[in-house]
Amino acid sequence: xxxxxxxxxxxxxxxxxxxxxxxxxxxxxxxxxxxxxxxxxxxxxxxxxxxxxxxxxxxxxxxxxxxxxxxxxxxxxxxxxxxxxxxxxxxxxxxxxxxxxxxxxxxxxxxxxxxxxxxxxxxxxxxxxxxxxxxxxxxxxxxxxxxxxxxxxxxxxxxxxxxxxxxxxxxxxxxxxxxxxxxxxxxxxxxxxxxxxxxxxxxxxxxxxxxxxxxxxxxxxxxxxxxxxxxxxxxxxxxxxxxxxxxxxxxxxxxxxxxxxxxxxxxxxxxxxxxxxxxxxxxxxxxxxxxxxxxxxxxxxxxxxxxxxxxxxxxxxxxxxxxxxx
Ligand SMILES: Nc1nc2c(c(=O)[nH]1)N=C([C@H](O)[C@H](O)COP(=O)(O)OP(=O)(O)OP(=O)(O)O)CN2
Numbered sequence: 001x002x003x004x005x006x007x008x009x010x011x012x013x014x015x016x017x018x019x020x021x022x023x024x025x026x027x028x029x030x031x032x033x034x035x036x037x038x039x040x041x042x043x044x045x046x047x048x049x050x051x052x053x054x055x056x057x058x059x060x061x062x063x064x065x066x067x068x069x070x071x072x073x074x075x076x077x078x079x080x081x082x083x084x085x086x087x088x089x090x091x092x093x094x095x096x097x098x099x100x101x102x103x104x105x106x107x108x109x110x111x112x113x114x115x116x117x118x119x120x121x122x123x124x125x126x127x128x129x130x131x132x133x134x135x136x137x138x139x140x141x142x143x144x145x146x147x148x149x150x151x152x153x154x155x156x157x158x159x160x161x162x163x164x165x166x167x168x169x170x171x172x173x174x175x176x177x178x179x180x181x182x183x184x185x186x187x188x189x190x191x192x193x194x195x196x197x198x199x200x201x202x203x204x205x206x207x208x209x210x211x212x213x214x215x216x217x218x219x220x221x222x223x224x225x226x227x228x229x230x231x232x233x234x235x236x237x238x239x240x241x242x243x244x245x246x247x248x249x250x251x252x253x254x255x256x257x258x259x260x261x262x263x264x265x266x267x268x269x270x271x272x273x274x275x276x277x278x279x280x281x282x283x284x285x286x287x288x289x290x291x292x293x294x295x296x297x298x299x300x301x302x303x304x305x306x307x308x309x310x311x312x313x314x315x316x317x318x319x320x321x322x323x324x325x326x
Contacts, residue, residue, distance in 0.1 A: 001291065003287045004320060005037040005286075009028070009029060009048040011053075012026055014054075034079075037285075068084060070100075079096035091103055100140070101137060102142055104134065104135050104151065105133070106135075107130060108131050108159040110162070132196075133195070133198070135150075135192070138191030141191030146189070178207035195208075211323075213253075214253045219238055220270045221271060222234060223275065235312065242306035242324070262301060263297060269296075275289060278292060291319050294307045305323050
C-alpha cells in the first residue's frame with residue numbers, strides 16, 4: 001500500500017504556439033507525490049504564481065503543455081507526477097521520471113443496453129448516456145491535432161447511435177467500449193497509451209491494451225478535527241474506488257452498482273460522522289481516510305487497486321494497492 005498526496009493549483013496565462021495566434025488559457029495543474037504535502041502545495045503554488053498573468057513565450061521558447069509541465073516539475077523539491085490541463089479537452093500527464101503523455105477529451109451521446117446483466121438490472125433496459133472519452137498517447141509521438149483526426153471518424157460512428165447495433169459492440173459496457181476504441185485507434189495512433197470511457201459522471205473504465213481499470217465515485221459529508229483544541233471542521237469528500245482486472249462473461253470487471261453496494265457499509269460509517277472516531281483510523285487527513293477505506297474494503301474486493309479521497313477541488317490523496325505503483 002502506498003500513499004500519494006495530491007495538490008492542485010491554477011494560472012491564467014497567454015501563449016503563442018507555432019500554428020496559433022496568441023491566446024489565453026485557464027491552466028490547472030495537479031501534482032501527486034509520496035512525500036512532503038506541505039512543501040508540495042507551497043512549491044506548486046509558487047511555480048504556478050510565477051506563470052500567472054504572464055506571456056508564457058517570455059518564460060519558455062515554445063510553451064506547449066509538455067514543456068510547461070517540465071518547467072513546473074523542475075521547480076518542485078520532490079519527485080511528483082503532474083497532470084496539466086490547458087483547456088477542458090486537453091492537457092498532458094508527466095510522470096516523475098519525465099515520461100509525458102498528451103490527452104484529448106471528447107464525448108458522444110448514444111443509446112445502449114447491456115444484454116448480459118441479471119434480470120431486472122436497470123442497465124438491461126434501453127437507456128443512454130452522454131459518454132466521455134479520453135485518449136492518452138506519448139507526447140513525443142503524437143500531437144493534439146493527430147489525436148483529433150484519429151478520433152473524428154469514431155465520433156461520427158458513435159454519436160447518436162444505438163451502440164449495440166455497431167459491429168463488435170453487441171455488449172457495450174464501458175470496458176468493452178474502451179477495448180473497442182483501443183482496437184480501432186491502436187492502428188492509427190502510434191504511441192497510444194490508454195483509452196478512458198466515462199459512462200456517467202461517476203463511473204468509467206480505462207483500457208491500456210493489457211488490462212482494464214474501472215472506477216466508481218461517491219460523495220460523503222463528514223467532520224474532522226481542525227486543530228489540537230477540540231474544534232472540528234467538515235468537508236464534502238469525494239471517494240473514487242478503482243478496480244483492475246479482466247472482463248468476465250458479462251463484459252465487465254465488476255458491476256459499478258455492485259461496487260457501490262459493497263461499499264455501502266463503509267459509506268455508512270463515513271457519511272455524516274466525525275472521522276476521528278472511526279475505529280482503527282490513524283490520521284484524519286485524506287491520506288489517512290484513503291488508507292482506512294482501502295483496509296476496510298480490500299478484503300471483499302480483491303480487484304481493488306486504488307482509493308482516491310479528495311476533500312475539495314485541490315487537495316486529496318491516493319492509496320495505491322497492487323499494480324498501481326504500490
Ligand atoms: N463495470 C461496469 N458496470 C456497469 C456498467 C458498465 O459498463 N461497466 N454499466 C452500467 C449501466 O449502463 C449504468 O447506466 C451505469 O451504472 P451506474 O454507475 O450503476 O449508474 P447510476 O448512474 O445509476 O449510478 P448512481 O451512482 O447509483 O447514481 C451498470 N454497471
